[in-house]
Amino acid sequence: MDASLTWFPVARTADVTTTPVAVGAGGRAYVVVRLPPRGEVTAFPARCPHRLVPLAAGRVEGGRLVCPAHGWRFDGEGRCTQVPSMGDDGCPPPRADLRRPWAVEERHGWVWLAPEPTTTLPPRPVSTPRPEPTPEPPVPTGPVFDNLAPALAHAWHPVLLSRELRRGGWSQVRLLGCTWNLSRAADGSLAVEPAAFGLRERLGLIWLAPAEPADAPLEVPELADRRFVAGWLPPVRSPGPAGPLADTFLDATHGPFVHAATIGAADRARVDPGELQREPGGFRSVQEQWVENPLDPEVATGGRPLRQRRRTTYTYRVPFRLRLRQEFLDSGAATTLLYLLQPEDLDSTRVYTCLLVSDGPGRPLPTPARMAEQVALQRRILAEDVRSQETLAVPGLPLDPRDEVHVPADRLGVALREALCDFLVAGRTRRTAA
Numbered sequence: 001m002d003a004s005l006t007w008f009p010v011a012r013t014a015d016v017t018t019t020p021v022a023v024g025a026g027g028r029a030y031v032v033v034r035l036p037p038r039g040e041v042t043a044f045p046a047r048c049p050h051r052l053v054p055l056a057a058g059r060v061e062g063g064r065l066v067c068p069a070h071g072w073r074f075d076g077e078g079r080c081t082q083v084p085s086m087g088d089d090g091c092p093p094p095r096a097d098l099r100r101p102w103a104v105e106e107r108h109g110w111v112w113l114a115p116e117p118t119t120t121l122p123p124r125p126v127s128t129p130r131p132e133p134t135p136e137p138p139v140p141t142g143p144v145f146d147n148l149a150p151a152l153a154h155a156w157h158p159v160l161l162s163r164e165l166r167r168g169g170w171s172q173v174r175l176l177g178c179t180w181n182l183s184r185a186a187d188g189s190l191a192v193e194p195a196a197f198g199l200r201e202r203l204g205l206i207w208l209a210p211a212e213p214a215d216a217p218l219e220v221p222e223l224a225d226r227r228f229v230a231g232w233l234p235p236v237r238s239p240g241p242a243g244p245l246a247d248t249f250l251d252a253t254h255g256p257f258v259h260a261a262t263i264g265a266a267d268r269a270r271v272d273p274g275e276l277q278r279e280p281g282g283f284r285s286v287q288e289q290w291v292e293n294p295l296d297p298e299v300a301t302g303g304r305p306l307r308q309r310r311r312t313t314y315t316y317r318v319p320f321r322l323r324l325r326q327e328f329l330d331s332g333a334a335t336t337l338l339y340l341l342q343p344e345d346l347d348s349t350r351v352y353t354c355l356l357v358s359d360g361p362g363r364p365l366p367t368p369a370r371m372a373e374q375v376a377l378q379r380r381i382l383a384e385d386v387r388s389q390e391t392l393a394v395p396g397l398p399l400d401p402r403d404e405v406h407v408p409a410d411r412l413g414v415a416l417r418e419a420l421c422d423f424l425v426a427g428r429t430r431r432t433a434a
Helices: 148-152 242-249 299-300 370-390 408-433
Strands: 009-010 021-025 028-034 040-044 059-061 065-067 081-084 103-107 108-112 157-161 172-175 178-184 190-193 198-202 203-208 230-231 237-239 276-277 282-292 307-317 321-328 334-345 350-360
Touching: 009 021, 009 028, 009 350, 021 108, 028 108, 028 190, 040 103, 148 408, 157 178, 157 334, 157 350, 172 334, 178 203, 190 198, 203 321, 237 370, 242 321, 242 334, 242 350, 242 370, 242 408, 276 408, 282 408, 307 408
Parallel strands: none
Antiparallel strands: 009 108, 021 028, 028 040, 059 065, 103 108, 157 203, 172 178, 178 190, 198 203, 230 350, 237 350, 276 282, 282 307, 307 321, 321 334, 334 350
């Protein structure tokens, strides 16, 4: 297709329904969709302005295009009509609106797009048009924090579960785009090639620091609390960078949508941002929201409702270590999740998840069967997050606030970006001093 043309055939008319279709026009990425089932075709930019989620994975509901990750809704003019985390009376910010192409037309059995103003009409094709290849949705234009950021050398990273490396054994791992050979001697001591600043075991994991670390430790008091029973999920690999995944773990607003099949409470999507407490190497925040608690034994007997109030204390340490303590206010039960991320390559992150469960004061310790249920549920939740990351397809976490639209409930996500910016500056200072 001649790039000088102002109209581009992007899809057959019959192929465009209420399911968004990714298309390209003039080198730009869009989605086309019918908001009413038999209405006219509407075109939108390829990504939601909030967290850059591809709208091709969205859905149509009530004549609106709905983002699959956080439920933002857009009408046929591209106006954002609802941000669920702000509640029914919330007013979306002006930057939340989508900038649509100049015109969309259905002619000669095809959908045509004109990205920029034109005075012509779509031409009558003399042969079957060939739509241009659909480009990847545009990525952030500003800096991103990716898995090869030089500052990451100055941090401790998990690289294996301790039990994955036996005495007399060895293993190859990927970290920061490099291959490292780990071995454990008969006496239990660890070694690594090529040489690194340090190698240690902590929290049931083997950690590697390529250069002198500048990060602060993540404390986990539940490991010494006899009321808690620990269980590890099998490590999983996420097809993308660690930064956006850490952002997801800190995000209370995606639950009703990404986790609708497990714990999400779609009718309680409003999130009131909690206070943020800055700490060395990160921050802490407490937030309350409604979730479904299907594993509460009292739910099956009718003693408590499925929908329950949960208080979550988020603790974050740069670059990619998170502790989420979830307290169920009705029962007194508590679940703590450790998310520890290994940035392997630009497009690969290994995720280690430890689950610590207490059934509450005065209650017996969770049985092996109950722990198996809890682990199974958390594996399903983690799989939902990983699928969401696979759809996201961005090179790293955007650091320029102009690349995304933030709302009050995104306070922890903004704090994450600020903490990683500070970490980058500290890393540059160390390299300059060296």
